[in-house]
Amino acid sequence: MLGRLKEKGYLALDGAMGSNLFQLGLISGDSPESWNLEHPDRVKKVHQAFVQSGSDVILTNTFGGNRHRLKLHQLENQVIELNRAAVKLARECAGDSVMVAGSIGPTGEIIEPLGSLSVKDAEAAFREQTSGLAEGGADLLWIETMSDLNELQAACNAAASTGLPFAATMSFDTAGSTMMGVSPTQFVQFMQNFPASAYGANCGVGPDQLLQTIGEMKQAGGKHLIAKGNCGIPVFQEGEIRYTGTEEVMANYAREVRNLGAELIGGCCGTTGLHLHAMCVELETHPYQPTTLEQKTRPPSNPKSKSRRRRRNSSS
Secondary structure, eight states: OHHHHHHHSSEEOOOOSHHHHHHTTOOTTSOGGGHHHHOHHHHHHHHHHHHHHTOSEEEOSOTTOSHHHHGGGTOGGGHHHHHHHHHHHHHHHHTTTSEEEEEEOOOSSOBTTTSSBOHHHHHHHHHHHHHHHHHHTOSEEEEEEEOOHHHHHHHHHHHHHTTSOEEEEEOOOTTSSOTTOOOHHHHHHHHTTSOOSEEEEEETTOHHHHHHHHHHHHHTTOOSEEEEEOSSOEEEETTEEEEOOOHHHHHHHHHHHHHTTEEEEEEOTTOOHHHHHHHHHHHHHSOOOOOOHHHHHSOOOOHHHHHHHHHHHHHO
16 A cells, blocks of 8 residues: 555545445434445445545445444354455446455444443454454555544454555544544643554544544644544435535645645545545645644634734824
């Protein structure tokens, strides 16, 4: 992956899996991973849209593919089967030119000491999932949407044990930290302990917040940063969840987050093939122009306001 990144300067990731499956008939409460066996054609339709839009890397339909999440659907005994099947589907769409990353989401449990799941048990669950992804032929492993450093440690250890390259992202909210209080700077420092190929942020509360997060990671010394922001904000309209991000919004986000230092860029919840196509075109047609977080957030100067201040000062 890093070799291709060096050649191109950036890599285009994919968009959302879950929200696009909902558009294809997935019902809330059902397991998206079960569709790897029950509706493989629909899973492939999502992958194909991203490949056709310009993705260099696509993620498998295995975000909840660990035994703790699958247990909610009585599928905990099919961890290996479901993860293998997901890699096969992604590979059929990716061909030889697009890399397949095995998606690994959180267990859904609270890790000790705040919760009941031990780091050891979490790592065992992740090792089971990563085994299935590796056996299926994934090019790399992709840990995502983490909020707790102990759980992230368990996932990174499991990923590293396969010998495959791996990447990791956490999800940050409007307070500038994860749900468990981890800041972007703490995350960057933590990742120095692992041989990850790339790391960064995904999901969250829309592209604007992700720009701030990536800027902070870059300032903290982050390298090969990942940006995979949601397609705007989710709103409930006409009986379904929709995202407010337009193609123009996501294209602008892609360009701005690249300039802030992200090198692997895609979308998360709500991001469709159309959004991703607009993002890829923007990245292809706008050369990299490094921007610091201070430059991004500094208010523009207003000559008129300066003139008004001078007049007020002279009259006082």
